[in-house]
Amino acid sequence: MHEHNTKRLLIEVGKKLGEKNLSPGTSGNISVRYKKNIMISASGSALPDLKPEDLFTMDFCCNFNNEKKKPSSAKHLHAKIYEMRPDINAIIHCHAPYVSSFAVAHMPLSKPIISENVFYFGEIPLADYAMPSSDALVKNTAKFFDEHDAVLMANHGIIIGGKDLKDAYYKMQTAETYAQIYLNSMILGQSFDLSPEHIEEIHELRKVFGK
Numbered sequence: 673m674h675e676h677n678t679k680r681l682l683i684e685v686g687k688k689l690g691e692k693n694l695s696p697g698t699s700g701n702i703s704v705r706y707k708k709n710i711m712i713s714a715s716g717s718a719l720p721d722l723k724p725e726d727l728f729t730m731d732f733c734c735n736f737n738n739e740k741k742k743p744s745s746a747k748h749l750h751a752k753i754y755e756m757r758p759d760i761n762a763i764i765h766c767h768a769p770y771v772s773s774f775a776v777a778h779m780p781l782s783k784p785i786i787s788e789n790v791f792y793f794g795e796i797p798l799a800d801y802a803m804p805s806s807d808a809l810v811k812n813t814a815k816f817f818d819e820h821d822a823v824l825m826a827n828h829g830i831i832i833g834g835k836d837l838k839d840a841y842y843k844m845q846t847a848e849t850y851a852q853i854y855l856n857s858m859i860l861g862q863s864f865d866l867s868p869e870h871i872e873e874i875h876e877l878r879k880v881f882g883k
């Protein structure tokens with residue numbers, strides 16, 4: 673895909689993340705595999721309001737060639753996830769309010785209450801806190817991508833990988849809705865887990881769809 677079109681897609685998804693209140697202010701970052709490199713948002717850019725000049729390429733060692741801007745401080749985490757998972761071609765990290773509420777409560781999103789979430793995520797584990805942009809953050813978070821496509825980052829937010837940008841965006845929306853429903857069920861005072869048999873059925877379906 674031409675660079676111009678790839679940037680257009682990233683700008684579109686950034687705008688949607690803003691419309692859905694998934695990425696407040698200048699928090700969060702977004703990237704895609706682009707040819708043999710990574711195209712990523714610039715440090716300090718607001719995802720809902722990305723300009724073409726806020727998006728540029730870096731290699732897998734995070735080397736880049738831009739005098740005016742730097743890639744997002746989460747670049748090493750994005751690069752590590754792409755390196756680990758050849759099937760992941762797009763990554764969104766954001767501080768969406770409901771998933772981030774679970775991240776600050778140190779509660780993984782693992783309660784099997786909605787079949788769709790069991791299907792898409794299995795569960796969304798919680799990575800230990802580390803300073804944003806630090807090597808420890810990469811170490812604590814990336815390891816979960818061995819088996820998961822989405823990881824909560826304690827006292828921070830969430831990071832999600834998808835087979836393409838649309839997939840990553842829909843997963844982000846799905847995770848945020850899951851967190852909202854989970855929280856609402858706690859306010860209501862009760863929720864009922866799917867039975868082990870029903871969960872097993874969904875896991876079988878995941879295998880069929882190569883999840």
Ligand SMILES: [Zn+2]
Nearest residue numbers: 699700804829
């Ligand atoms: Zn962040």
